[in-house]
Amino acid sequence: MRKLTGVTAALALLVAPVAALAQATGVKAIEARQANFKALARAFKTINDELKGARPSVDVLRRAAAELSVAAQRIPGGFPAGSGPETGAKTEALAAIWTNRAGFTEAANRNIAAARALEAAAASGDLARIRAATDAVGPTCKGCHDSFRLKK
Numbered sequence: 001m002r003k004l005t006g007v008t009a010a011l012a013l014l015v016a017p018v019a020a021l022a023q024a025t026g027v028k029a030i031e032a033r034q035a036n037f038k039a040l041a042r043a044f045k046t047i048n049d050e051l052k053g054a055r056p057s058v059d060v061l062r063r064a065a066a067e068l069s070v071a072a073q074r075i076p077g078g079f080p081a082g083s084g085p086e087t088g089a090k091t092e093a094l095a096a097i098w099t100n101r102a103g104f105t106e107a108a109n110r111n112i113a114a115a116r117a118l119e120a121a122a123a124s125g126d127l128a129r130i131r132a133a134t135d136a137v138g139p140t141c142k143g144c145h146d147s148f149r150l151k152k
């Protein structure tokens with residue numbers, strides 16, 4: 001019995017640093033993806049604000065559309081295993097991201113497609129087309145948040 005306890009204690013010593021490392025990795029991933037979502041939201045706001053102005057700048061729209069597209073493409077890689085609510089870190093990511101990976105990837109791909117379409121519209125310089133493409137992005141944000149982000 002005493003021997004077994006000794007083995008358990010030795011195992012605990014071995015396991016503890018590994019668990020701590022895994023958690024640090026998870027928290028780093030959480031911080032990185034939250035920063036990416038902030039960049040995504042900032043670019044989207046820039047576009048919406050610009051379109052509300054009297055004379056929207058196509059240059060500003062193009063730059064922000066490119067940023068939005070890059071951030072959208074980074075989303076799927078931002079959720080490695082072990083970076084979910086089980087870390088105990090502050091995250092709004094729902095466990096469904098990992099249990100329904102196919103659904104999450106599909107939601108991310110819809111957002112990427114909308115972002116790319118907006119980039120193409122911005123490249124054309126056609127404001128009506130840019131407005132329509134911008135309006136098509138919002139529902140793809142909500143579509144993912146509804147299933148995969150904690151409601152506040």
Ligand code: HEC
Binds near residue numbers: 033091150
């Ligand atoms: C494929 C899923 C998905 C898509 C698409 C998506 N989001 Fe999110 N978003 C999330 C998840 C999950 C979180 C929570 C991340 C966390 O806390 O770890 C989040 C968090 C955020 C946050 C909070 C970031 C922070 O400060 O912690 C903002 C802002 C945000 N999203 C805006 C947007 C906008 C704007 C769009 C569309 C242009 C968008 N998101 C598209 C899944 C998505």
